[in-house]
Amino acid sequence: MHVTPPPSAPAVFCRQLSKIFGSGDNQVHALRGIDLQIEQGELMMLVGPSGCGKTTLISVIAGILDASGGECQVLGQDLNSLDASARTRWRGQQIGFVFQAYNLIPSLNAAENVAIPLLVQKMARREAIEQAAAMLQRVGLADRRHALPAQLSGGQQQRVAIARALVHQPRLVVCDEPTSALDHVTGHQVMELLREVASSANRSLIVVTHDARIFSFADRIAHIEDGMITHIAQQASSLDKESFHVA
Amino acid sequence: MxxxxxxxxxxxxxxxxxxxxxxxxxxxxxxxxxxxxxxxxxxxxxxxxGSFIRDTAQADLWIMDPQVRFSQDHIPLREMMVHLVRGTPGVAWAVPLYQGFVRAKMPDGTNFTLILVGLDDASLTGAPPLMVEGQLTDLRRDRAVLIDAGTSAKKLLMKNGGKRPMQVGDSFSIMDHDAFIVGSYRSRTSFFWEPVLYTTYSRALGFAAGGERNMLSYVMVKLAPGADLEQTRQLLQQRTGLLARSNPEFIRITADYILNETGxxxxxxxxxxxxxxxxxxxxxxxxxxxxxxxxxxxxxxxxxxxxxxxxxxxxxxxxxxxxxxxxxxxxxxxxxxxxxxxxxxxxxxxxxxxxxxxxxxxxxxxxxxxxxxxxxxxxxxxxxxxxx
Incomplete structure (x- = not known):
């Protein structure tokens, strides 16, 4: 049973969250007591050097990884209480993903790629393709719906990926380095698109990034280092951009 | 989904x-x-x-020396065994069969080894299944032998000047005895390279005589109608002290031996x-x-x-x-x-x-x-x- 959080409840609530890989002498502490709260409708950026635990954190929040300790409630759901298959279903319904390398299936066209989350929800193919086409129109790719990923530019592929992340109306969108493979102008356009299309009163975005040029799109920025959040800037403008490592 | x-x-x-x-x-x-x-x-x-046994499958049982390991393994039996077998209850008929490797020389002097099969003179039982040239009864002619039409081009090729395979009408010698090809037959492909030639039992003994007193390779036995194979087999083995094998058994031991021994x-x-x-x-x-x-x-x-x-x-x-x-x-x-x-x-x-x-x-x-x-x-x- 999935829980719908009250309007005032946070989208993500983590307390003393930890994740350990390996055992014995080979233990790696990827997350060390993370405390994080992300509000509904908020765009939170996670920044930090490579290997600091950003990907591990969004993996735990998105229900891809189990936490080793601590508490993590996402959209009112305690992820530890769900078994693997229930968590997979929950993830399919509630989470949208935008990946650094787009992760579009090369042999499917743009509309088919976008339709996948709807098909996962057992929607009829024709209806799913129609909704995918509508979402492609929102991201400005109505005329490219039949194009294969290889026939699209990097920016267009990322827009298809954003359409795919949003087509099933998820409550939380997790973006991993969405602009790192794009040039400055295209990266800016993608972030504007995410801001415009993805943001709504009850949809939250978590964006992992190294790209200091897009910090201005964030509501808050959490700086992670060595598995811990060292500080959270309440507004992008108040952050000293020079303090971030850009790998 | x-x-x-x-x-x-x-x-x-x-x-x-x-x-x-x-x-x-x-x-x-x-x-x-x-x-x-x-x-x-x-x-x-x-x-x-097992092609030779299949081609010679008119009999129900093969009487052989217990030491025989495969169908071309010639371990001679005493001639009187044929009579002993014929007198056993459950036996409709029994005929002698000779089979052995012998040396031969083609008209152009090419030497070769062949497998000679001697069929019962009276009945010609054990003959190959299909004649191509001539008649089976032509074997009763003087010095007559049959050759395999399917393999003669390769196996009976005269290499010392003849430059052609031996064929019906040719004369050659088997162990220094004259032989005359009166016909050809077609049979299953044999595992053995040596050509197989058929003749009558008595002539085969004449061709192959090498000082051995006993030359009989097998006694082929047909069961009388209604006779039980197992009972007759036991009786034959008791009376002769030899081994009686059915066609499938003989095929199996031949295959086992050859496949294992050859690797x-x-x-x-x-x-x-x-x-x-x-x-x-x-x-x-x-x-x-x-x-x-x-x-x-x-x-x-x-x-x-x-x-x-x-x-x-x-x-x-x-x-x-x-x-x-x-x-x-x-x-x-x-x-x-x-x-x-x-x-x-x-x-x-x-x-x-x-x-x-x-x-x-x-x-x-x-x-x-x-x-x-x-x-x-x-x-x-x-x-x-x-x-x-």
Missing amino acids: NPFIVYAIALKMLLGDRLKYFGLIAGIAFAAMLISQQAAILVGFTKQT ILMNFGFAVLLGFAIGALVAGQTFYNFTLDNLRHYGTLKAMGVGNRTLAAMLFLQVGVVSVLGYGIGVGMGAALGLWMSSAGLAFSMPWQIPAVTAGAIVLVSLIASWFSLRRVFALEPAVVFKG
């Missing part, structure tokens, strides 16, 4: 990379061809070992296993690489809510498609190769069991390939999903 859509996506993923797709099919086809073709050669050899079983058995192992490795490695290349996409699907069972179904469908196509192509190629080999006189036989066993082996290969791939897909790692 609608299963038809899952399968459509899985097939599009598979067909999307043509090079790997064809590589996968080629790997499975190679394995299927190796397994089926080598097994068919082994079965072909096995069948050839054919070991060699071809190893080749079949090698085909399986190479096929499993090639197909397994190719499919595993295909999975690795698509791991990011499986991971993406899993991140988007596609469960393990669905992913497994996708993988099995992909493996299934390449396996069925590869199997069909491989067994087809193996059969085509076999047809060509058979026309060249080589051993090849593909009963339905070979495609069935090959199918089982390919299923096993596919399961092994799927297993390693599934492990990677099930153990989804965030690094794969997020960083690709």
